[in-house]
Amino acid sequence: MxxxxxxxxxxxxxxxxxxxxxxxxxxxxxxxxxxxxxxxxxxxxxxxxxxxxxxxxxxxxxxxxxxxxxxxxxxxxxxxxxxxxxxxxxxxxxxxxxxxxxxxxxxxxxxxxxxxxxxxxxxxxxxxxxxxxxxxxxxxxxxxxxxxxxxxxxxxxxxxxxxxxRHTAAYLDWLRDPDPAVAALAAGLVVWFPGVPGVGEALAAVAGGAGPGGPRASANLGLAHLDGPLGERELGALTRGLGSTDEAVRVTAAVALARRLPAAPPEAALTVLIDADDRNVPGVVPGWDRPLRGHVSIALRRLGL
Structure with a gap:
């Protein structure tokens, strides 16, 4: 204290x-x-x-x-x-x-x-x-x-x-913050600064829980909007997210996989996205302004669907 x-x-x-x-x-x-x-x-x-x-x-x-x-x-x-x-x-x-x-x-x-x-x-x-x-x-x-x-x-x-x-190191620290709102907002902020060392692994390590969506869903969208190939830890976190009982985590993981693996997205990710699109999935992920259904629509459009 x-x-x-x-x-x-x-x-x-x-x-x-x-x-x-x-x-x-x-x-x-x-x-x-x-x-x-x-x-x-x-x-x-x-x-x-x-x-x-x-x-x-x-x-x-x-x-x-x-x-x-x-x-x-x-x-x-x-x-x-x-x-x-x-x-x-x-x-x-x-x-x-x-x-x-x-x-x-x-x-x-x-x-x-x-x-x-x-x-x-x-x-x-x-x-x-x-x-x-x-x-x-x-x-x-x-x-x-x-x-x-x-x-x-x-x-x-x-x-x-x-x-x-100049403060990206602080944003990475906040990804582990005990306040889920701070962690979610940090995930939506840090991706705006290209070249931050370790940002992909840090986003992959963000904890889930803390209510619907929470920091894990925001971190998934952060991973969706990074450039370059998916690392092993990033891919593992997103693949696990497809099986989440939290709809926002599940859908954002599918969005990220579709955006980062456009040539060969996992079949499970496509299934989640199509289902979310059919249901016009509601909600907004903390740390992001676009409605979740908007992220789904963009991901499907980028796949030509």
Whole structure:
């Protein structure tokens, strides 16, 4: 317990380091962000809810990231990693939103070089011009920055993504988290960062149970969206999943096998997918936005069925 308390105190120090008022979020200068980060660990549930609402509207605003977004990643990671943080899964939801925005799983496997290519042409002067128009000019010349505004927003998104990429070791650790919601969300997050060593084996080792779906189903979808050949442990975990009594685990294992072995998916996987499609299988797997039936439809379509 003392270790968890100490971690929360470290987060407070990290959150207040530097001059936050020098960077912006959706509503202006970000000097109010440290107080809102502290609100995430408040004892009062209403204070925590207000902090969640503020952060999801400021450093992530309807999918847009801002200069303050990349900077908030480190404190959010530390909060999720602190056992005494209340509502750790909610904090992880915020972290995912900051890191990925509104990206959908049809962008997986994700190629950050391609996705953020247009951000590379942004100069500091371009960013300054956009911020000046948004927050400083009484009569802003919006047309004057129209040709660079999208690229600048993409630059802020790229910065947030790259800040999150530095913490993939933490995401792998969270796959073993005793909170099944944290483990499930971690499985849906870590696959967005290509080249993470050991990610396939880590996803294969995620435990099942903890109610319908849970982290095992999310890990199956994570395996479905990785690139390259299936390793022995991955194949073993997915094959075992086909026999699960948990429908979400069984169906997601079939989805993963169909996506990763499109030339010769196991007959049992095809049977599970066709049955799930016939029944229009309900539900959404924790850690993923697409309904389970959508994953089934995509898997079958990729097989030409």
């Amino acid at each position: 003392r270790r968890g308390v100490r971690k929360v105190r470290v987060v407070s120090v990290v959150a207040f380091e530097g001059d936050w008022a020098r960077v912006h979020h959706a509503y202006g200068r970000a000097g109010d962000v440290p107080g809102q980060l502290a609100g995430l660990v408040a004892g009062d549930p209403e204070t925590r809810r207000a902090a969640v609402s503020f952060l999801t509207g400021s450093v992530y605003h309807q999918g847009t990231r801002w200069p303050a977004s990349a900077r908030v990643v480190g404190p959010l990671v530390a909060l999720v990693g602190a056992p005494k943080t209340p509502d750790r899964a909610t904090v992880l939801h915020i972290l995912r939103a900051v890191a990925l925005g509104d990206a959908r799983d049809d962008e997986l496997p994700f190629d950050p070089v391609r996705a953020f290519a247009d951000a590379e042409r942004v100069r500091p002067a371009d960013e300054a011009a956009v911020l000046r128009v948004l927050f400083e000019e009484d009569d802003p010349d919006v047309d004057g920055v129209a040709d660079i505004a999208d690229a600048v927003a993409l630059r802020w998104a790229a910065d947030a993504y790259r800040a999150a990429r």
